[in-house]
Each structure stands twice: as C-alpha cells, then as structure tokens.
Amino acid sequence: MIAVAGVTKAYQDGAVRRQVLRGVDLVVARGETAAVVGPSGSGKSTLLNILGALDVPDAGSVRVDGVDLTRSRPSALAGFRNRSLGFVFQFHQLLPDFTAIENVMMPGRIAGRPTSSLSAQALTLLDQVGLADRAGAFPQQLSGGERQRIAICRALVLEPAVLLADEPTGNLDSRSGEQVLELLDTLRRRRDTTMVLVTHNPEVAKRCGKVLRLDGGRLKALGE
Amino acid sequence: MGFVWHIAVRYFRSTRADAHIRALSTLTAGGLAVGTAALVLALAALAGFQNLLLEDLARHTPALQIELGGGSVPGSALQGAATTDPVRGLAALAAATNGVAGVQELLYARGWLADGDRPIAVEVLGYEKTPPPWIPVQGEATPGLIVPVSVALRMGLAVGDMVRVVSPRPGLTPVGHQPRTRMLPIDLIYMSDRAEDTDDPVLVPLEQASALFARGDRRLDLTLAPEADPEQVGDFLRQGIDPTVATVTTWRQANRALLFVLRLEKGLVFSAVALIVAVASFALLAALSMVLSSKRAEVGVLAAMGAPPARLQRVFLLLGALLSVGGAGFGGAAGAGLAAFLDRYRVISTPSDVYVVDYVPFLVRGTDVLVVLVVTVLFTAAAAVIGARKASLLHPVEAMRSART
Numbered sequence A: 001m002i003a004v005a006g007v008t009k010a011y012q013d014g015a016v017r018r019q020v021l022r023g024v025d026l027v028v029a030r031g032e033t034a035a036v037v038g039p040s041g042s043g044k045s046t047l048l049n050i051l052g053a054l055d056v057p058d059a060g061s062v063r064v065d066g067v068d069l070t071r072s073r074p075s076a077l078a079g080f081r082n083r084s085l086g087f088v089f090q091f092h093q094l095l096p097d098f099t100a101i102e103n104v105m106m107p108g109r110i111a112g113r114p115t116s117s118l119s120a121q122a123l124t125l126l127d128q129v130g131l132a133d134r135a136g137a138f139p140q141q142l143s144g145g146e147r148q149r150i151a152i153c154r155a156l157v158l159e160p161a162v163l164l165a166d167e168p169t170g171n172l173d174s175r176s177g178e179q180v181l182e183l184l185d186t187l188r189r190r191r192d193t194t195m196v197l198v199t200h201n202p203e204v205a206k207r208c209g210k211v212l213r214l215d216g217g218r219l220k221a222l223g224e
Numbered sequence B: 001m002g003f004v005w006h007i008a009v010r011y012f013r014s015t016r017a018d019a020h021i022r023a024l025s026t027l028t029a030g031g032l033a034v035g036t037a038a039l040v041l042a043l044a045a046l047a048g049f050q051n052l053l054l055e056d057l058a059r060h061t062p063a064l065q066i067e068l069g070g071g072s073v074p075g076s077a078l079q080g081a082a083t084t085d086p087v088r089g090l091a092a093l094a095a096a097t098n099g100v101a102g103v104q105e106l107l108y109a110r111g112w113l114a115d116g117d118r119p120i121a122v123e124v125l126g127y128e129k130t131p132p133p134w135i136p137v138q139g140e141a142t143p144g145l146i147v148p149v150s151v152a153l154r155m156g157l158a159v160g161d162m163v164r165v166v167s168p169r170p171g172l173t174p175v176g177h178q179p180r181t182r183m184l185p186i187d188l189i190y191m192s193d194r195a196e197d198t199d200d201p202v203l204v205p206l207e208q209a210s211a212l213f214a215r216g217d218r219r220l221d222l223t224l225a226p227e228a229d230p231e232q233v234g235d236f237l238r239q240g241i242d243p244t245v246a247t248v249t250t251w252r253q254a255n256r257a258l259l260f261v262l263r264l265e266k267g268l269v270f271s272a273v274a275l276i277v278a279v280a281s282f283a284l285l286a287a288l289s290m291v292l293s294s295k296r297a298e299v300g301v302l303a304a305m306g307a308p309p310a311r312l313q314r315v316f317l318l319l320g321a322l323l324s325v326g327g328a329g330f331g332g333a334a335g336a337g338l339a340a341f342l343d344r345y346r347v348i349s350t351p352s353d354v355y356v357v358d359y360v361p362f363l364v365r366g367t368d369v370l371v372v373l374v375v376t377v378l379f380t381a382a383a384a385v386i387g388a389r390k391a392s393l394l395h396p397v398e399a400m401r402s403a404r405t
C-alpha cells in the first residue's frame, strides 16, 4: 500500500522558485487503483517520481509497500525499485538498442532472473497486448502505440507489488487502450497490485477505484 | 555479470551507428593497435640489439672476477711469504665453491717488448691453462708469447722470432740493479676483434709473467656452471674473503655503467612510444563519454528500473574494455609477428663493417610483451574508470528529462 503525508516539493528554475507540491496526502490501499488527474504542469509526474523513489520530497513522509522511502539509502532504493515497483514512464523510454522482448525482460535481467523463464513470461505479456509477433522488432520499427504497450509489459514483467504509470494509455487508440487496461486489471486481481495511474482520459479514470485531482499543489478526492 | 555483458555488448555494437562515436572508437582501436605494435616492435629491436651487445660483453668479461686489493698490501704480503700465496688460497677457495666451473689466474702488468734496441711499451697478460676467452686464439697455452697483430706490425716481428720481455721491476745482479728480462719466442700472432686495438695485451705464460712482474695486478677469472647465478656465487665468495685482501666483482657490477645506459635507453624508448597508447586512451575516454551522453536517458531508465549505480559503471568499464581489447590484442600480436618476421628473414640490413652482424636482429621477449600489455591495460583502465564514473553519478529523472528537451 501507499501512504503519503504532507509531501512538498519545489524546483528552483533559475531565479524563480516553483512550489509544485504544497502538502500532498494520499493513501492507496493494497490492490486498489488510484487515478490522478490534473492540468498539465500541475506536478503529477513529480508526485509519481516521489512515489517511485526516483525523487525525494522537500518535506513529508512516503511509505510504499512497507518501505519508508525518505529514510532509505540510495542502494537500498535501487533494489526496492527493481523488486517492488513497475514503472510506465510518460514517454515510453524503451531502449533503442534492444528488441521489444529484450526491453520487456530488462527488469528481470537487472534482478538476475534466468533468461529462459523470463523470456517465456515476457512473451506471454506481449501476447496479452497483441504484440507477440513483434517480439523481435526494435523500438524504431514500432508505432507509438506499440511502444507504449511494450513499455507496460516491461513494467509488469516482474509482477510488482506497486505499479506507477504516467499516462499509460495516452498514445493509444481506444482498442489498444482497452487491452492495456484489461492487462492492468488482470494483474491487479491476480497479484493484488497497488496502482497509481496518471491519466487525462475520463474513461480510464472511471474504471479506477479512486480518482484524485492534483491542482495548486494539493491532491483532492473526486470520488470513490 | 549477465546484465552488464548484455548491455555493454549491445552498446559496443551501437558504436557503429553514430558517425562521431564510430570515428572515436576506430581511433581508439587503431591507436591502441599502432601503439602496442610499435611498443612490442621497439622493445624487440632494442632487445635484439642489446642481446648481441651483452653476448659480446659476456665473451669479454668473466662471470666473476676476484681481484687482489689494488694497493701495495697484498703485493708485499705475497713477496714475503712464498709459502702462503693468497692467490693460490683464493683460487682453491673459488674452485671449491658450488657453481664455479673453472678458475683462471691472470696477471696484468705494463712492460716492454724489445727487439734489438727499440723497446715498445705493452700490456702484459700472464695467463695459465688456455688463453682467456676474449683473446681470439684457439688452443692451449704455449711456452712462448702470443702477440697482437698491432704490436707485431710495429716491431716487424713474425712467428718464431725471439723477443725480449722487459719488466720495470729491477733485479739485483752482481753489476747492480738491472731490469729483469727474458727472451721468449713468438708462438702466435692474433687479430683482435675489438675496434680499438691499442690495449691488446701480449700474452705471457703465467709462470714467466709472475717471475718478471711480481708487482702486477693479480686476478682470478671464474667461469660458472650454466645454471649458476653470478650474483649468488659472488655473495657467497664475499663472505669467505677478507675485503681488504681481495674484491669480488660480478660481470654485472663490472659493467654497471653500460647496463645502466642500456636500461635507460630502453626506458626512454618505451616512454616515447607509449605516448601513442596514452593518446589512444584519451580517444577511449572521449568515445566512452560520447556513448554515455548519447545514452543518458537510457541509462537513466535502467537506473529507474533498479540497476545499481555500481553496475551501470561496470557496463561502461566493460564497454571500454571491449573498445580497447581488440586493438591492443591485434597490435601486440602484429608487433610480435612482424618482429619475428624481420628477424627470421633478416629484412633490415646494416653495413657489415660497423656492427657485429649485418642485419638488425629482433628479439621478442615474453616479459616485454607482458609489460606492454600491462601498460596498455593501465592506461585504458584509467580512461575507462574516468569515463564510466559519470554513469554511476547519473540522476535517473534528470537523465530522462534531459533526453526529451
């Protein structure tokens, strides 16, 4: 589960100090899916980075899957990200030197998993998003939607306890978007995965257990 | 290492894709190839030359020398007590020492050769058994003189002529002090293989020489068994010999200055040629930095997915190794192969009258090749460590952001 209390974050942009988060509180129960909506530049990605132990808040506490992220050493956080978190970045961020299936396997390779079982698992995931036949393709040979689906498979390959997704269906047509949401739902049900999705899509938000709006540096619940 | 190899090998392949990185990695591999080849070749040429020189030196210098103290002390001691000649004692001690194969007693003195009334000053070398190995004469000791061709020419002497050997030490005769002299036949005339023949000695059988030149410098030349170490035998002998009576010198000590110059020469040539490797290592650093900056976002993603900084650093260390090992390995092998070829087929010739041989010899030594490889590895490793460090300092969010803008 995720428990965030009183998180603030400011960026120094030259002479200007931009207070992006002004005291964010958030609780997402285990197996629950929360959608975060809000205008562009409101700090959604910043919040997600803090939840993902990629950035540190100026103040406040962050507990994710039982780990206090503000009190852990960087090396411990690297292991935590690999083991417990799945990321879908706002821009797909696939590695161009690796094929689709190699990209999907990458978190497992970092974890030191045997490649045989890993590739079987990756292929299953690719099949679930309709990309099994594109497994050997390199990212530049794929469309934007295909890349995003592969990025999602990559986030899911180690079946993480917590999935953080920054606009996972942003570049997808409705059919592919539907496939992705199916996949996320399957995972949530099977592994009791806690999810935080940043989205602009009301359809996506509607399917989530909890919808929160980030505006003016604070998070407000829109509905359960 | 699965992950590290996986990434590094793929990044290595991707260095072909970007024109700038390709140029730098080619410069790295090419520079290392040229550098190591040049180093191996230069060391082989030096080793070949120095080897000849040392072989020549070994012919002229005994492995070990025992010299009676240069002053008057042993001389007077010798004269007084004919019963206990310290040279005999030392010779016996040396002969009984482990590793000593042979002992030859020698006596050096200055004297004159006189034919009629024109004496000329000569170096006299008293010897026993056989003429010392550096005198180019075959065979046993002869009862008469062995004269260098320079002396024979000056005095118009031929084999069989009788000539008078004159010592500066006077003998007491009924008509007062007279120089000690002895008439001896010339048995052989030899031609020195040294460039400067002014000091070529006249060889006199030791018995005659000691009688004539009791104040000459007496010396023992030791030949050693092939497996014996001159330094060890020398140390052992020194323990048994009073240093005021005699000093023990190994051929290395006797030729310290020359050996130092040879080492210096080797070091200077090595340092100069190693600059090529240094430049290639800078190219490696540049190539690694360019790969890293072109892969910033991706390395950020890997870090975000939990790859520890130390492992990302190792990816770039390994990439550095992959970029250098081919060039360095090829260069080392090519240098050694070329050196062996040049030596085997005597490709480079020299005028035969200036040197012992008429071609440039090359000698590839395992230790030399090893030193070249170690130096190359040190240079490239330093470059790779500096280049790879940046990978471990990358902040994932910053890295991913920077790639978008």
Ligand SMILES: Nc1ncnc2c1ncn2[C@@H]1O[C@H](COP(=O)(O)OP(=O)(O)O)[C@@H](O)[C@H]1O
Residues within 6 Å of the ligand: A011, A012, A013, A018, A020, A038, A039, A040, A041, A042, A043, A044, A045, A046, A047, B401
């Ligand atoms: N590293 C940074 N340095 C300076 N400003 C930043 C940095 N990261 C984000 N910001 C700023 O913080 C604000 C929130 O950014 P972000 O979290 O990406 O918003 P969103 O994802 O909601 O569009 C933006 O104005 C952005 O420019």
Ligand SMILES: [Mg+2]
Residues within 6 Å of the ligand: A044, A045, A046, A090, A166
């Ligand atoms: Mg964003």
